Amino acid sequence: LRHLGTATGTERAVWLAGWLAATVTFDxxxxxxxxxxxxxxxxxxxxxxPEVTAVLRGVAGAQQLEPALRRLRRVGHTSGADLTQGMAIGVDAVLSLAGHPGGRP
Incomplete structure (x- = not known):
């Protein structure tokens, strides 16, 4: 949320990232x-x-997305798949906050 919100100028996403960070780290x-x-x-x-960073670069168009997603999905037993799902939710949230209905441009 923070990185994509900053990159897209979506201040609400950056604020939400800060709020979520404080909430999940509190205890x-x-x-x-x-x-x-x-x-x-x-x-x-x-x-x-590095696997997460590569996917973010892929989402931004700075590198190929599919190979990065495959590497991320291979992390741990289920951690990579969980991270992939969480990142998809974050991307949809940023797009929705940026005014793209349904989270898709």
Missing amino acids: ARTRTTPLSATLLHCAARGEAS
């Missing part, structure tokens, strides 16, 4: 494993794995 260390809490805090700061 993450007491509600999940230390590793998961650390990953949530990293994501809240806009940090991501």
Whole structure:
């Protein structure tokens, strides 16, 4: 939300990213494993794995999207698929907040 919102000038998406980051990290260390809490805090700061970054570059048209999606989906047992779904939701949210009905341009 933060990266795509900034790139598209969608201030509501950037605000939503900040709100979500504060919400999910507020008590993450007491509600999940230390590793998961650390990953949530990293994501809240806009940090991501190379696989996630590659997909964002693909969405932006800076590289091929499909190979990046395949690499991301192969991460972990279900983590890559979960991340892919979450990123799709984020892209749809940014597009919706930018005024594209249904999240699609």
